[in-house]
Amino acid sequence: MKPELRMMFDTAESQRRGLLADEIAYLISNAPRGSERRAEILALINGGKASTEEGRAALRTLVEDSGNQSATPESLAPENEGPTLEERQAETRSFAQKLGIAALPSTKAEQGDSFRGLLPSYAEYRALQSSTPADGGFLVPKATAKTYFDKLRADSAFLNGLPASNIIQFDTAELTLPGIASSSTPGYVDENGQIPEGSMTFTGVTLSAKAIKELRYAPNELLADSAVDLRNALAADMLSSAASRIDVDAFGGSGTNPVKGIIGQGVTTTLGAGKLPSFDDLADAITRVRMANGKPSVVFVSPDVEASLMKEKAATAGTYQAGAPTGTPLTTVWGLPILVSANVGTKTAIVCDASRIFFGIRSQAYINASEDFRFDRDQVTYRIVVRVAGTSVAEASSVQVIKGS
Structure with missing residues (x-):
């Protein structure tokens, strides 16, 4: 057994x-x-046995038995016929996903075989993409990236x-979204009459990719001594x-700005002085979307508008329009989900x-770690990179913005 493995088991x-x-x-990357x-x-x-004392003891026995086995023709094969670094990394990351690990650089593994950790570097990512499916080359990067994007979308x-x-x-x-700018309206045609030709004009919106990037640093002492899973906390933040x-x-x-927002592409209605969007204003906006043959599906509000809606009362009594304060929070309006974000902008x-x-x-979003x-x-050093291409609104009437003053 390697001294590093023995020390690891002794410590546990x-x-x-x-x-x-x-x-x-580290154990996976060193298993023969x-x-x-x-x-x-x-x-x-x-x-899931490795995280228990009994499983740890059983694993130690297996590792010791493996080290005591006599050399086989396979173990004596030339080094270049063994598993590649990418193969070991791909396999380790697949187990990491099952363990729910989002970010796990491992200094122990680096001491053993220069494996930086479970987060692939960009070069490793590209190398794995060109690997064979059996080695996890097509599955691991995409699965990892999807996990990160799911978390990004949740936030x-x-x-x-x-x-x-x-x-x-x-x-x-670049991303081009084709569309129809205008088209003719068909009319009625008599029996045996010639059908007239219609007309249609096409258009398109081109969005260019822009990258969101950031570096963060953490001392090795803090990572080693922290009582919490600081690596995953950094990744989540x-x-x-x-x-x-x-x-x-x-x-x-x-x-x-790098990305043009939906507020600038929609129709804005500004309220009078001292007013915040009310339920009546939301009803009017829903109607405006429907008048343009749209189907309202979601309402975004700023936190101050949410608070104003929750406190709105009926005109003739002290009853709250959004329900009793002891009930559930305001989550829908006329069946449409209300999503609250401070990034919407105040009074909006x-x-x-x-x-x-x-x-x-x-x-997709990916995070790399480097100790160099x-x-x-x-x-x-931790680095996050995600490349986006902005938003595109098919027609302005589909986005009805209500701004208080």
Whole structure:
């Protein structure tokens, strides 16, 4: 058994616990490939036993037995015929997903075989894409990226309000959304009469990919000594910050910003002095969407508008329009979900036909970790990158903005 593995097991045994996530990852990357013992090790890990004391003890026995086995022709094969680094990383990440690990750089693994961790670098990501399906090359990067994007969408009120089919994944520098600018109206034709030709004008909106990027640093001492899972906490916070940035521009981005928001592409109604959007104003906006043959599907509001709606009372009594204060929070208005976001802008409500709003994703969110970038400071660098292409509203009437004053 490797000294590092022995020390890992000794530490876990002295603390009377199972193996931690990074220890499991290190064990997987060091299990001898193709052996019977490896299959048993992976079965224990896959069954969730590694995190228990009994499972840890069983794994140690398997590792020791594996080390005591005599050399086989397979173990004596040339080094270049063994598993590649990408193969080991792909396999380890697939187990990490089952363990629910979002971000796990492992210094133990780096000491063993220079494996940076479960988060792929961009070069590793590209290399895995060109691997064979059996090695997980096509599955691992896409599954990892999808997990990150699902978390990003959960943190974004704007993305939550769109149908999944309207969030368009593309793989070019620009995304073009074709459409019909105008068309003729058919008329009545007498029997045996000649049918007239109609006309149609096509148009298109081109969106260019823009990247949201950020670096964060964390001291190695803090990562090693923290009582919480700081790596996953960092990843979650970076995803949340990226989602907030998407919301800011998707709602209110101007023509000079990287992403143009839906407020600038919709129809805005400004209320009188000292007024906030009310239930009556929302009803009028819903009607305006329907008058343009739209189907209202979601209402975005700022927190101050939500508070105003919750406190709105009937004209003849002290009854709250949104229900009793002891009831459930305000979540719908006339069957439409209300999504609250501070990124909508104060004193603002937006009634949308979300099926007419499109958002482009050039690349899903991914997070990398490096211990080399700030090596002289003994810090780990984390980087998040997500490339988006902005919003496109099919027709202005599908987005009705109500602004208080």
